[in-house]
Amino acid sequence: MASDIRTGTVTYDAGGATLNSYLAWDASQQGPRPGIVVFGEWWGLNDYQKRRARQLAELGYVALAADMYGDGRIAADATEAGNLMSGLFADMAGTSARVRAAVQQLSRQSGVDATRLGAMGYCLGGALALHAARLGVDLRGVASFHGSLGKTHPARKGEFKAKALVCHGEDDSFVSAEEQAGFRNEMDELGVDYSFVAYPGAKHGFTNPDATENGRKYSLPLAYNESADRESWQQMKSFWADVFA
Numbered sequence: 001m002a003s004d005i006r007t008g009t010v011t012y013d014a015g016g017a018t019l020n021s022y023l024a025w026d027a028s029q030q031g032p033r034p035g036i037v038v039f040g041e042w043w044g045l046n047d048y049q050k051r052r053a054r055q056l057a058e059l060g061y062v063a064l065a066a067d068m069y070g071d072g073r074i075a076a077d078a079t080e081a082g083n084l085m086s087g088l089f090a091d092m093a094g095t096s097a098r099v100r101a102a103v104q105q106l107s108r109q110s111g112v113d114a115t116r117l118g119a120m121g122y123c124l125g126g127a128l129a130l131h132a133a134r135l136g137v138d139l140r141g142v143a144s145f146h147g148s149l150g151k152t153h154p155a156r157k158g159e160f161k162a163k164a165l166v167c168h169g170e171d172d173s174f175v176s177a178e179e180q181a182g183f184r185n186e187m188d189e190l191g192v193d194y195s196f197v198a199y200p201g202a203k204h205g206f207t208n209p210d211a212t213e214n215g216r217k218y219s220l221p222l223a224y225n226e227s228a229d230r231e232s233w234q235q236m237k238s239f240w241a242d243v244f245a
Contacts, residue, residue: 037129117139129147
C-alpha cells in the first residue's frame, strides 16, 4: 500500500511559551505505532526539521518536530539563532518543561503507541534528545546527530533508561575530545546501553544539505557530508528497529 503522509500542527503551552509543533504520520497505516520527537538545530522549527519528521513518518513512525522557541519561531540569522539557543540554556527548568511536554503531546496523538517512544535531534536538538533521557523521560531510545554531548542535567544511575545512539563527525570542532570522553564516562557510570559512531572527515552539521552554505555565510565550521548523512540515517533506522522491537 502506498504511503499517505499527513501533517498538522499540535499547539500546547509549556515552559512559559505557546509551542506550535509539527506532526507527521502515514494515514495509510492502521493501529498504534512508535512515536519519535524530533528536536531541531538552533535555527528553530524550520523546513529541515519538518522534512526529517516526514521521513520518519515514511518509515512508519508518528513524528513530532518540536517547537522549542515558541510560536514556531525561526531565526533570521546565526546571531539570532545563538541568542535563542542561549535563552534555552539560561532557563533549563523551562526548557526541560518544553522537552517533557513535546514527548507527552506525542504520546497522546492518535495512532501512537505510548509505550514505544523515542527522541532524536540535530546539533542543539541532539543535546535536547540526550537531555530528555537524562531527565528520566520514559523513552525507549534517543539519537543525537552532530549534537553537543555535555551534561545538561546530572542524571543518577537508573534515571537514563533509554538506549542511546550518537552520530558524531570526527572533524566537528564544536565538540571537543574532552567532551566526548566525558560523555563516554557518564554513559558508562550510568550503565547506559549506547553506541558512539564517528564519521571520518565529517564536520558539524554533516546531515544538513544547507550546512555548507550556512558555514560560508556565517563563517562557521559547518559542512554537509553526503556519505556521513546517508550512513548515519541507516544507523538510525537500525537503531529504532532494535529499540522498538
